[in-house]
Amino acid sequence: MSAEFTGHSYWGFEHPLVLVVDDRLPPICPVVYAGGRRVLNLTVLIYVCGFYLMSSSGLRLAEILLEGAPTPFWDVLMQLGVEEATGILPRFHHDWRQWRYDEPWDYASLSNYKRMVEGYGFKLTVIEDNPPMEKIKYGLPGKEDQLDSVARLVENMGKLHIPVWVYNWMPTTWERTRRALRGRGGAIVGGFNAEDLKDAPPPRLGGVDAPTLWRSLKEFLEFIIPVAESSGVRLAMHPDDPPVDELQGTARIMNSVEAFNRLLELSPSESNGITLCQGNFTLMTNNLPATVAHFLEKGRVYFVHFRDVRGDRHSFVETFIDEGMSDLYATMKEYVKHGYHGPFRVDHTPTLAGDTAQISTPGYSALGRIHAIGYIQGLYRAALSESHRH
Numbered sequence: 169m170s171a172e173f174t175g176h177s178y179w180g181f182e183h184p185l186v187l188v189v190d191d192r193l194p195p196i197c198p199v200v201y202a203g204g205r206r207v208l209n210l211t212v213l214i215y216v217c218g219f220y221l222m223s224s225s226g227l228r229l230a231e232i233l234l235e236g237a238p239t240p241f242w243d244v245l246m247q248l249g250v251e252e253a254t255g256i257l258p259r260f261h262h263d264w265r266q267w268r269y270d271e272p273w274d275y276a277s278l279s280n281y282k283r284m285v286e287g288y289g290f291k292l293t294v295i296e297d298n299p300p301m302e303k304i305k306y307g308l309p310g311k312e313d314q315l316d317s318v319a320r321l322v323e324n325m326g327k328l329h330i331p332v333w334v335y336n337w338m339p340t341t342w343e344r345t346r347r348a349l350r351g352r353g354g355a356i357v358g359g360f361n362a363e364d365l366k367d368a369p370p371p372r373l374g375g376v377d378a379p380t381l382w383r384s385l386k387e388f389l390e391f392i393i394p395v396a397e398s399s400g401v402r403l404a405m406h407p408d409d410p411p412v413d414e415l416q417g418t419a420r421i422m423n424s425v426e427a428f429n430r431l432l433e434l435s436p437s438e439s440n441g442i443t444l445c446q447g448n449f450t451l452m453t454n455n456l457p458a459t460v461a462h463f464l465e466k467g468r469v470y471f472v473h474f475r476d477v478r479g480d481r482h483s484f485v486e487t488f489i490d491e492g493m494s495d496l497y498a499t500m501k502e503y504v505k506h507g508y509h510g511p512f513r514v515d516h517t518p519t520l521a522g523d524t525a526q527i528s529t530p531g532y533s534a535l536g537r538i539h540a541i542g543y544i545q546g547l548y549r550a551a552l553s554e555s556h557r558h
Contacts, residue, residue, distance in 0.1 A: 228251070228511040228512065229251070229512055229513065230250075230252035230254045230293050230471075231250045231254060232296060233253050233255055236258070236259070238284070242290075244534070248538065249545065252293045252511055254293075254511070255295050255297075255330075257278070257297040257299075257321075259272055271299070273317055273324065275327065275328075278324050278325070278330075279324075279328055293332060293511055294404075294511060295321070295325060295332070295334065298321070298333075299321060300314055301314055301335070302373055304384060304388055305339055305384050315388075318392060319392065322396050326399025330401075332404055332470050332471055332511070333403055334471060335403060335404075336407075336408070336422065337381060337408070338408050338422075339371065339373070339381070339419070342409035344358040344531075345364035347359075348530075351485070351486075355488070355518035355520055355521070356519040357485055357487065358486045360410050360484055361482070362412060375418055377419050380419075381421045385431075389440060396437075397437060402438070402441050403441060404441050404470040407423065407445050410448070410451065410482075411423035425449075425452055428463065441468035442463055442468055442470065444469050444472045446474055450492070450494045451481040456494045456495070456499050457498040460499050461502045464502060465506065469510060471510055471512075472503070475515045475516050476492025477492055477493065478492055486516045486517075488518055489517070500544075500548055500550075500551040501554065504552050512544060514540035514541055517532065517533050517540050518533060519531075519536060520533055523536070
């Protein structure tokens with residue numbers, strides 16, 4: 169008998185999966201019933217779907233491509249086994265003297281970008297960028313135009329089968345107050361210390377309080393979730409970075425486990441989900457593996473930034489993936505245990521000596537990312553092997 173599974177809207181695969189199970193084989197675990205008769209062996213379903221939905225290695229890595237055109241590092245990523253890509257919105261123009269007739273989130277721009285990325289050999293499954301959204305977050309006049317831009321992005325992602333959009337609700341961007349600290353062996357790392365900004369004035373749009381941000385977020389979800397549902401796109405909220413209560417007179421609300429529970433309660437739709445950025449979540453809790461398990465059980469983790477830090481939310485430094493304060497092996501075992509099939513990527517890696525490829529973008533060292541990718545692959549293989557033994 170067979171069972172057909174569709175749903176490219178979630179994972180980006182455009183063809184249905186058809187499973188054929190021979191009833192003459194002895195069952196190796198409890199079976200699934202429908203209408204009073206056995207329809208599928210559950211273990212077969214889990215394993216076959218898992219290998220279909222994930223990459224050939226079993227681990228889906230969707231590395232961010234910061235460059236506007238292919239570079240030799242793209243070849244390195246593929247050589248390491250990276251098969252998917254996290255993209256940013258294309259910003260290049262045909263000619264600087266010409267009027268731009270398409271925005272980066274319009275269909276033509278995004279489709280051109282997708283053709284470039286996928287023509288090089290990656291599968292574009294995540295967009296981690298957004299049109300301007302500050303008026304939406306602040307609830308200011310003019311937010312309607314920004315809402316229209318976001319809707320166009322989500323609709324075009326759906327048309328192009330790009331299933332996951334990462335966004336955030338920070339009034340200001342992510343912040344590091346120290347970008348050239350020396351880490352292990354002299355590697356350049358970033359850090360944050362709230363004291364560095366104690367005398368900094370509010371940003372351009374001024375201060376904003378937490379009730380305003382929660383109200384604007386609720387209104388935004390009410391607007392965008394129906395668009396995402398009809399487009400087959402999953403929204404994946406990124407936590408505040410750093411996850412402090414306030415920064416330069418602006419509140420921050422996506423800064424705790426309770427806040428993410430509240431986010432999911434604002435809309436029960438499967439289009440409303442989470443980017444589990446571990447560097448931020450480990451600053452929100454003293455038990456990262458348990459927190460990861462908590463959100464995996466809710467079934468709405470759609471993307472993972474696998475990284476680590478040392479310190480607390482008010483003062484921390486970024487670290488190599490093997491020297492932070494979290495138990496990343498225990499964390500990886502939770503992803504395996506709960507059957508997480510979404511993409512991972514590395515993030516905020518140290519800049520190693522001699523690395524000039526990404527020196528202008530702190531936290532995205534080519535050499536540092538190579539080390540982190542290998543470490544994640546090792547953790548995954550070990551966790552998968554242990555799960556099979558049990």
